[in-house]
Amino acid sequence: xxxxxxxxxxxxxxxxxxxxxxxxxxxxxxxxxxxxxxxxxxxxxxxxxxxxxxxxxxxxxxxxxxxxxxxxxxxxxxxxxxxxxxxxxxxxxxxxxxxxxxxxxxxxxxxxxxxxxxxxxxxxxxxxxxxxxxxxxxxxxxxxxxxxxxxxxxxxxxxxxxxxxxxxxxxxxxxxxxxxxxxxxxxxxxxxxxxxxxxxxxxxxxxxxxxxxxxxxxxxxxxxxxxxxxxxxxxxxxxxxxxxxxxxxxxxxxxxxxxxxxxxxxxxxxxxxxxxxxxxxxxxxxxxxxxxxxxxxxxxxxxxxxxxxxxxxxxxxxxxxxxxxxxxxxxxxxxxxxxxxxxxxxxxxxxxxxxxxxxxxxxxxxxxxxxxxxxxxxxxxxxxxxxxxxxxxxxxxxxxxxxxxxxxxxxxxxxxxxxxxxxxxxxxxxxxxxxxxxxxxxxxxxxxxxxxxxxxxxxxxxxxxxxxxxxxxxxxxxxxxxxxxxxxxxxxxxxxxxxxxxxxxxxxxxxxxxxxxxxxxxxxxxxxxxxxxxxxxxxxxxxxxxxxxxxxxxxxxxxxxxxxxxxxxxxxxxxxxxxxxxxxxxxxxxxxxxxxxxxxxxxxxxxxxxxxxxxxxxxxxxxxxxxxxxxxxxxxxxxxxxxxxxxxxxxxxxxxxxxxxxxxxxxxxxxxxxxxxxxxxxxxxxxxxxxxxxxxx
Ligand SMILES: Nc1nc2c(c(=O)[nH]1)N[C@H]1C(S)=C(S)[C@@H](COP(=O)(O)OP(=O)(O)OC[C@H]3O[C@@H](n4cnc5c(=O)[nH]c(N)nc54)[C@H](O)[C@@H]3O)O[C@H]1N2
Ligand SMILES: Nc1nc2c(c(=O)[nH]1)N[C@H]1C(S)=C(S)[C@@H](COP(=O)(O)OP(=O)(O)OC[C@H]3O[C@@H](n4cnc5c(=O)[nH]c(N)nc54)[C@H](O)[C@@H]3O)O[C@H]1N2
Ligand code: SF4
Ligand SMILES: [Mo]
Numbered sequence: 292x293x294x295x296x297x298x299x300x301x302x303x304x305x306x307x308x309x310x311x312x313x314x315x316x317x318x319x320x321x322x323x324x325x326x327x328x329x330x331x332x333x334x335x336x337x338x339x340x341x342x343x344x345x346x347x348x349x350x351x352x353x354x355x356x357x358x359x360x361x362x363x364x365x366x367x368x369x370x371x372x373x374x375x376x377x378x379x380x381x382x383x384x385x386x387x388x389x390x391x392x393x394x395x396x397x398x399x400x401x402x403x404x405x406x407x408x409x410x411x412x413x414x415x416x417x418x419x420x421x422x423x424x425x426x427x428x429x430x431x432x433x434x435x436x437x438x439x440x441x442x443x444x445x446x447x448x449x450x451x452x453x454x455x456x457x458x459x460x461x462x463x464x465x466x467x468x469x470x471x472x473x474x475x476x477x478x479x480x481x482x483x484x485x486x487x488x489x490x491x492x493x494x495x496x497x498x499x500x501x502x503x504x505x506x507x508x509x510x511x512x513x514x515x516x517x518x519x520x521x522x523x524x525x526x527x528x529x530x531x532x533x534x535x536x537x538x539x540x541x542x543x544x545x546x547x548x549x550x551x552x553x554x555x556x557x558x559x560x561x562x563x564x565x566x567x568x569x570x571x572x573x574x575x576x577x578x579x580x581x582x583x584x585x586x587x588x589x590x591x592x593x594x595x596x597x598x599x600x601x602x603x604x605x606x607x608x609x610x611x612x613x614x615x616x617x618x619x620x621x622x623x624x625x626x627x628x629x630x631x632x633x634x635x636x637x638x639x640x641x642x643x644x645x646x647x648x649x650x651x652x653x654x655x656x657x658x659x660x661x662x663x664x665x666x667x668x669x670x671x672x673x674x675x676x677x678x679x680x681x682x683x684x685x686x687x688x689x690x691x692x693x694x695x696x697x698x699x700x701x702x703x704x705x706x707x708x709x710x711x712x713x714x715x716x717x718x719x720x721x722x723x724x725x726x727x728x729x730x731x732x733x734x735x736x737x738x739x740x741x742x743x744x745x746x747x748x749x750x751x752x753x754x755x756x757x758x759x760x761x762x763x764x765x766x767x768x769x770x771x772x773x774x775x776x777x778x779x780x781x782x783x784x785x786x787x788x789x790x791x792x793x794x795x796x797x798x799x800x801x802x803x804x805x806x807x808x809x810x811x812x813x814x815x816x817x818x819x820x821x822x823x824x825x826x827x828x829x830x831x832x833x834x835x836x837x838x839x840x841x842x843x844x845x846x847x848x849x850x851x852x853x854x855x856x857x858x859x860x861x862x863x864x865x866x867x868x869x870x871x872x873x874x875x876x877x878x879x880x881x882x883x884x885x886x887x888x889x890x891x892x893x894x895x896x897x898x899x900x901x902x903x904x905x906x907x908x909x910x911x912x913x914x915x916x917x918x919x920x921x922x923x924x925x926x927x928x929x930x931x932x933x934x935x936x937x938x939x940x941x942x943x944x945x946x947x948x949x950x951x952x953x954x955x956x957x958x959x960x961x962x963x964x965x966x967x968x969x970x971x972x973x974x975x976x977x978x979x980x981x982x983x984x985x986x987x988x
Contacts, residue, residue: 294318294319295317295318296315296316297315298314298316298748298749298750299312299313299314299329299807300312300313300314300730300748301410301729301734301736302339302346303410303729303736303747304342304343304409304883305407305409305880306474306475306880307475307633307738307739307740308334308475308477308740308741309335309409309737309739309741309745310329310335310343310477311329311331311743311807312326312327312328312339312343312346313328313329314326314730316750321751322751323730323750323751324347325347326339326343326346326347327339331807331808332743332807333743333810334455334456334740334742335741336480338477340476341878341893342879342880342884342890345884345889345890346728348887349711349884349887350728350754351754354712355711355754355755356711356717356724356726356757357725357755357756357757358375358756359373359375359722359723359724360373360374360720360722361378361379361382361721361722362720362722366699366702366706366721367699367700369950374722376758379724380766381770382722383707383722383767384767384770386677387400387425387771390676390677390705391425391426397425398426398654399673399675399676399677400422400427400676400677400678400679401428401430401657401675401677402427402679402681403430403659403683403685404418404681404682404683405434405435405659407683407684407710408729408734408760409736411734411785411786411789412734412759412760412785412786412789413732413761416644416645416789417761417764417765417768417778417785418681418760418761418764419645419646419647420646420649420764420768420777420778421764421767421773423645423646423647423649423650423651424649424768425771427654428654428656428657428675429650429654429655429656429657430656430659431657431658431971433658433659433660433966433970433971434659434688434689434973435597435973436597436632436972437969437972437973438600438601438602438605438967438968438970438971438972438973439599439606439970439972440632440970441606441970442600442605442606442607442610442611442613442969443609443610443631444826445610445833445838445839445969446614446827446834446836447613447825447826447827448825449819449825450632450633450635451595451609451612451632452628452630452631452632452633452636452819453592453622453627453628453630453817453818454742454813454816454818455630455740456481456742457625457626457816457817457818458592459481459485459488459626460485460589460590460624460816461482461485461490461589461590462488462490462491462584462588462590463490463579463580463586463587463591464482464485464490464492464591464592465493465494465580465591465592465594466482466492466493466494466495466496466502466503466506466594466596467494467495467593467595467596467599468495468496468595468597468599469494469496469598470496470501470502470596470598470874471594471596472500472501472502472505473500473501473875473877474875475594475740478594478740485626489587489588489589491508491587492505492507492508493508493510493576493579494506494510495520495599496510496511496512496598497512497514497872497936497940498900498935498936498940499511499934499936500874501877510572510576511567511936511937512566512567513565513568513870513937513939514602514872514976515608515853515856515870515977516566516852517608517611517612518604518607518610518611518612518850518851519557519562519565519566520562520566520573521611521612521614521615521848522553522562522611522849522850523553523557523558523563523573523577524573524576524577524615525549525557525611525618526553526557526559526562527559527574527578528577528580528581528619529550529553529554530554531581533578533618534581534618534619534620535619535623538617538620538623539620541822541823542820542822542823542825543617543832543833543834544827544829544832544835545834545835545836545846545847548834548835548847549614549834549847552848552849557850559574565850565852580615581619583621589626589627590621590623590624590626590627590628591621592621592626592627592628592629592630593612593615593628593629595629595630596631598872598874600972601972601973601974601976601977602853602974602976603853603854603856603965603967603974603977604851604852605967605968605969605972605974605977606851606967606968606972607848607850607969609631610848611848612629613631613832614832614834614848616628616629617820617832622818622820623821624818625817625818627818628820632740633739633740633741633742634738634739636811636813637794637811638792639737639789640788640789640790640791641789643788643791644785649777655670655671655672657675658966658971659685660689660971660973661966662698663689663690663694663695663698665698666694666698666699666701667698675704676704676705677704677706678704678707679707679709680706680707680708680710680716680717681708681709681710681760681763682760684715684881684882686699686715686716686718687714687716687885688881688882688946688959689959690959690962690963690964690973690975691923691959691960691962692924692949692956692957692959692962693923693924696949696955696956699716699719705721706719706720706721707720707723707724708724709724709725709726710724710725710726711725711726712886714882714948715882715949715950718950724758724763725754725755725757725758726757726760726763727753727754727757728754728757729747730751731751731753731759732747732782733746733749733782733783733786734747734782734786735786735789735790735800735803742811742813742817743810744790744795744798744810744811745809746786761782761785764778783800786800794811794812796812797812853974853977854963854974855867855870855978855979857870857939860979864979866921866981867921867979867981868979869901869905869940869941869979869980869981869982870939870940870979871919871940871941871943871958871961871978871979871980872941872943872976873942873944873958873959873962873975874942874944875946876894876945878891878893878894878945881946882946882948885945885946885947885948885951891951894945894947896928896929897926897927897928897929897943897944897945897952897957898929898931898943899917899919899928899930899931899941899942900935900936900942900943901932901933902932902937902939902940903932904938905938905939905941905982906930906932909983909984911932911982911984912930913931914929915929915985916930916984917982917983917985918982918983918985919941919958919961919980920961920981921978921980923961923962924956925954925956925960925961926952926954926958926961927954927985928943930984941980941982943958946958946959961978962974962975963978
């Protein structure tokens with residue numbers, strides 16, 4: 292139609308699906324008028340989730356930040372005055388210079404970012420170069436996936452990966468700590484296609500999630516005990532001769548040691564006692580898993596996701612689960628194996644984008660989940676004097692929220708926040724910078740849930756004075772007097788450089804623009820580990836890990852209990868008896884979209900699901916307002932009594948903005964900054980609480 296153009300864009304959010312989208316723009320007003328899924332994407336096939344169907348409301352939201360702001364009231368109050376970009380950049384660089392030449396030095400400056408956008412350029416490119424060049428503290432980005440990534444790496448030398456499109460060929464599908472129907476809905480749709488061809492879908496989850504409710508079988512495991520279940524499965528597979536001798540012999544290391552370990556230590560009775568599942572459930576699960584091909588007509592697939600690794604033993608849980616497809620030999624078959632993430636399959640030149648060679652030797656690293664400790668001067672190294680937040684909203688999503696907020700209130704802390712909205716974190720900032728949305732900037736995308744590369748061209752001009760991340764760091768670098776050849780490089784040049792590796796042979800920006808999503812250079816029905824080829828030092832699937840032994844840890848898979856485990860911490864559990872999980876709901880993407888009215892209405896108030904026996908003991912009825920708390924803090928939610936959790940477990944969903952809650956805190960007031968066993972990962976779901984009826988009921 293005259294006056295309308297269509298632009299292909301990419302959903303930038305932290306979601307494995309990385310949808311291709313099509314946006315219609317009125318060329319007269321330069322306004323986006325419609326956004327829908329792009330049917331031509333072979334994996335995401337034209338449908339978007341509930342959240343991103345509201346993307347235009349987000350882009351044109353009246354609360355979008357339109358120009359830089361400087362704080363005028365007390366920290367956290369949210370009073371600001373308008374500032375020019377020149378003045379904002381000058382103020383930031385002056386403060387950075389002051390700190391860098393002070394006794395504390397540049398490591399007193401802490402960048403803080405995560406995955407507000409997953410685009411290669413705006414997730415991490417000139418920003419990384421800038422903070423490395425400045426000599427700022429390094430940030431270990433552990434808030435989401437690092438325990439599982441580390442655990443998988445011990446066993447496979449890689450992230451557990453298979454070709455997600457072959458999911459339709461799987462016949463026994465396990466959602467293990469994965470709310471696939473909500474957090475990875477395009478994979479869920481392939482699981483359903485497999486089901487129409489005879490597949491059985493099983494979900495291992497302490498909560499009867501949407502995925503569990505729609506599966507053929509829900510295994511309500513006790514939180515944080517998945518390694519024990521996986522080892523119990525291994526026990527039964529070996530005991531019943533369900534293992535693939537040939538695969539084990541050729542491609543695995545430490546089979547006899549593992550066999551002995553599970554025979555002696557992980558009999559179904561002991562596993563039942565740890566996991567809260569029955570012996571019958573464990574026996575049936577292992578038997579069906581081991582007999583998938585004969586009983587269901589095809590291989591078994593484990594979708595192992597990040598939900599289960601947010602625990603003290605989360606790394607070991609993923610390490611252990613990753614052993615199972617090697618025992619059964621399921622890696623041999625299209626549709627079989629295990630899937631954690633496809634991200635490392637993309638051969639992007641990250642060293643070009645980020646220039647880690649600029650890092651000064653000896654620079655300290657701050658684990659991002661310990662922001663509370665960092666802001667209170669409790670970590671080794673200089674105190675944090677300046678914090679630069681972008682692509683992240685830690686005041687809402689980081690653990691130990693009360694202490695995070697108290698740290699952000701420090702008068703001697705200089706905080707800059709670059710975002711599209713005045714988030715909980717931005718409300719504490721000294722300087723707020725307005726960011727563009729995906730429709731307003733260029734980016735290049737991999738994915739962590741499929742195998743296609745995509746480019747995102749801007750569809751509309753930036754709203755008011757909003758700027759993309761790369762542009763902000765160009766301005767800061769110029770103002771700091773940093774080398775033009777490192778920083779005055781265009782977004783397109785960055786993208787071309789990122790694609791200039793042998794793995795991307797034939798995949799160019801021009802082709803991506805002309806053709807849309809392009810599959811990586813991999814064969815159809817890709818089976819990465821069909822003939823071993825693991826990334827471990829031995830090249831084998833390492834049941835026995837020499838690297839773990841050298842690190843002073845048990846070289847074999849084993850069960851690591853949660854930090855806050857009623858079985859091992861009875862004194863703590865006497866005060867706080869309930870294990871709380873707090874996974875995302877469908878309406879928000881972490882804290883993004885939590886300020887969109889339609890989605891806020893859809894999500895409703897924060898709820899707490901609790902088992903009838905636990906509710907009865909506390910006089911709690913559905914609909915009552917309850918207070919959930921522990922020594923770290925507390926928050927309020929509406930009770931929903933039901934058998935969606937087992938006794939001893941409670942569940943709440945979605946991270947609402949703290950400023951929208953009654954008492955200024957969400958569920959992260961109770962979560963802990965303790966790290967997981969591997970990878971320094973977050974332990975959001977390793978959290979003992981007590982629940983009481985609020986007085987106002
Ligand atoms: N709608 C929506 N989609 C999202 C997101 C969102 O916020 N909203 N976030 C995105 C991001 S950043 C990520 S990392 C992914 C996360 O996606 P998933 O990996 O699916 O993670 P969660 O939904 O956090 O947890 C999955 C399930 O694990 C369960 N679980 C908790 N503890 C345990 C345990 O000890 N063992 C087992 N077996 N299960 C456990 C939870 O109850 C939950 O139902 O989703 C992405 N997709
Ligand atoms: N209790 C509990 N807490 C959790 C979780 C949980 O399941 N339970 N999940 C954890 C997980 S898995 C994750 S990944 C983290 C998520 O943590 P974060 O990555 O901090 O995610 P968001 O809260 O969505 O915040 C992203 C911010 O980036 C902004 N943004 C988006 N695009 C851009 C851009 O182009 N430029 C700039 N400058 N900003 C942009 C958005 O507006 C938003 O405010 O939360 C963790 N916290
Ligand atoms: S959030 Fe995920 S499912 Fe929703 S549109 Fe984006 S990539 Fe697709
Ligand atoms: Mo995440």
